[in-house]
Amino acid sequence: MRELALELRKQRSATGRTYAELAGESLLSPATLKRAASGASVPRFETVQAFYAACRPHLRREQQIAAWASILKKWRLARMEERGTLAAQTVNVDFVVDYRDFVLALRAFWERKGALPLRTVQRFSEDSILLPVSSLARILNRGAIPNERQLQAIIRGCLGTTLEQKKWEAAWDKVFRRQNARMVGHLDGAFSVKRSR
Structure with missing residues (x-):
């Protein structure tokens, strides 16, 4: 201070x-x-x-x-x-590998950017329809996963830089591509078991 x-x-x-x-x-x-x-x-x-x-x-x-x-x-x-978040342990966006990491890293990013009030983040996001305060609260406080456009709006709303925007988009893509690959693998396994009967 x-x-x-x-x-x-x-x-x-x-x-x-x-x-x-x-x-x-x-x-x-x-x-x-x-x-x-x-x-x-x-x-x-x-x-x-x-x-x-x-x-x-x-x-x-x-x-x-x-x-x-x-x-x-x-x-x-x-x-x-x-x-009281100055010394908090955080996950770096470059090392995000799953949903849990992503949620922790996004909350830490918001904290590092000053934990702006949610209405201020919404205003700076330039898209209040895409990012209602209730959705923003679920994402930042309860770990809901934003869609890609909501993520971009959050980074803008926290006054993130262009480089930060790119890093977050890459992390989002990595987490969701990995999750979708797991789901496809489970579905493939379910179909092959069904076919073998």
């Missing part, structure tokens, strides 16, 4: 503006901006986004990209610290 607070203060300081001046540009109160940069608690994602948006016009182009990347990374780590 401390690192995020320091980063937010650094960005505000780089603008040369007061909290009151930034508040006029962010639609947040000066008190909310000060609280976000205080380190007392982890601010909501939307608050961090608004804080950055207020600072952005006062930063040079190259500073803007670096500032958002740094704020986002530190916010995610602060969320993991707050939720």
